[in-house]
Amino acid sequence: MWRVFAALLLPLMFEDSFEDSGSTGHKPLPLIQPKTFLGITVCNVTQFPNSSIHQHVINISDNVFNHTTGILSNRIIPFTYVLAIIIGIPSNIFVLACLSRKMDFSSGILYFSLAVSDLLLLVSLTLRVHYHLNNNSWIFGELVCKLVTACFYGNIYCSIHAHMCICVMRYLAVVYPFHYRGLPKRSCAICASLTVWVVFTIAMVPEFLIQQSYHVYGQEIITCHDIQPYYEKSYQDLIPYRLSLMCLGFILPSLIITFVYGSIIHHLNRSSRDWEHYIKASTLVFGIFLVCFTPSSVIHFVHYVKLYTQHQDGLYQYYRAAVCLCSFHSCLDPFLSYLLTKTSTSRSKIRSFTSGAQMPSSIL
Template sequence: MSFNDNEVYRCVPYNIAFHNVLPVLLSSLCSIRSNSYSVKMSGDQSNTGEDYCIPEDNSLVFTLVPPYILVISVLGIIFNVFVLMVFCLHKKACTVAEIYLSNLAGADLALVCCLPFWAEYTRKGFDWPFSESLCKVTSAVIYMNAFCSIYFLVMVSIDRYVALVHPLSHERIRRLLYAKLGCLFVWGLGLVFALPIFIYRKLVFNPQLNLTHCSLNLTFPEQYLAYEVTTITFSFIVPVIIILFCTVKIIQALRKRLMEALNIQKMDQKATTLILAVLLAFLICWVPFHVTKILDVLQNTGILKCHITLIVIQQISTYFAFFNSVLNPILYVLVGKTFQKRAKELFMLWNKNQTASFSRVSTRLTSFKL
């Protein structure tokens, strides 16, 4: 993609969901488009044109967004590391649902670890200060882990669906080996879908603004449209349909058992409550982002007109979506009774080991003095 003097391209700091799905949202804050679908300056623009759609004063974005992203990153790293420690270091083996939730925590952890690079990118006015390799890797990792997160939720939804709706066959289907193989498949699928990000994301210099953008370099509008439609379909529409179907069936099964006065195993009930809370949090945090992304595709293809309201909503929905990576560990602690028990047992074991270690050191020091 090149720039010339006959066409004036402008940074679009509020319009965030063009060339990439979630990950690269921040890079697309300052997206640079190909000639066929770029926003250009012209003398006969109406109020739906660029001057109406793009706020001139972006200082608020550069001031507030980087600290917010850094806070999300720090909290996300601390909370998700804690979750992984509880799941991985506890002496008791994880259940099928816990295997999926631990992988979800791993995906959230990888995502928030890459966000500080984009916080710095935003702080510098969308001038990428790092290498092209970091531009590619961080973008691909964020995309991959955002993609994997929703499919781990799909897996855990299916697990609860089988356990409650088809309890007679769940022992045969819900095996730890199958859960681990399912997680490997999801990670592999995420890697495949992240390859275009790694291949096409490049550093592009904008001479008009004297800025270097980390941008997804799709030359033709057909590429852009195909990429966005594929992304929206497989990272939002398909998984959300599966999640909603399983959730409705799970709730119906729980109501039926309660109405028939059937006993529900406490473990199943606790796990289901936690998973429903995590699913609800995901839908609340991510659905607004994906809906505005669909509207953005319609806008870029000319079906909808550009409007400042959509741009502002896109901005808010993006940063709200990031918060999901912090919210999940909080839900584990507040809602997950089994997780609370695991955490207490792990803390007690750690405290016991520390006490024993201190006691041994004290004994040695006493012996040395004697």
């Protein structure tokens, strides 16, 4: 896992170093191209009297402007968001309605937490759809921009950690069945869910402490979160914070999930019983998790490393495209959960592979 991660990181981190080594001559004013794109604040005066946003005006390069007004940002990204919203919001509401009657089970609590985070993530995308279709111009005000930004990132990390909690419970049920039977499973599920929500709610507070929306100098558009003046001290301090957040929100749980799924499949393969269908289902769920979350998270992480070390933000446009996969995972979660539940409940019990002890399979 670490080798794959390093292989993805290194080419991206040193991409600009190879390009710069052959360039000479006078360099223009350092305006960074599209995660946020880096811009330069040029004034803080009231030039837009009809706007509800604080009058912060930012200057950007032509490349950044071309991205914010291009077909990828204005058509392809909102189309994928709309597709995820159409599928995901009804399916997650249906899951919540079904799980509300089964909250006495530990698995029901964890799946409920996952469905809530997925639903909030998809709801936050509705305003982003309008933003992209409106030529990347935000009309809902600074406070709503902050709320949508915090809701989007916070619920991505909540979804990842909810998956991690579900995987850990499955791991304990398969690998340590005797210990699992003695656990206060419902209390553990409640504590895990509340901890995840509290931690990432607090983690999103810094996003409310900075300006998120800016008028673009010389253009009639207002960006939301996509362009920020990282040459200013208050914004520079955000880069280590966001790097730490990505380590806690994605890298750590991904390593745990990889280990857990590998252990589950290894132990099921050692069993004398036929668990082929469940192994295939688990492998599918794990594969989709990696495909949906890994590209955007890796690009996002490398983007901030380059922004912090080289003041380069050219990867942000690729991150905005890759993040669409996260929204698809949110609409797939109800179907993936049903797949695992259907596969595991086809057998009423799972046996310990060493002693023949029995345990409920509902957590699987």
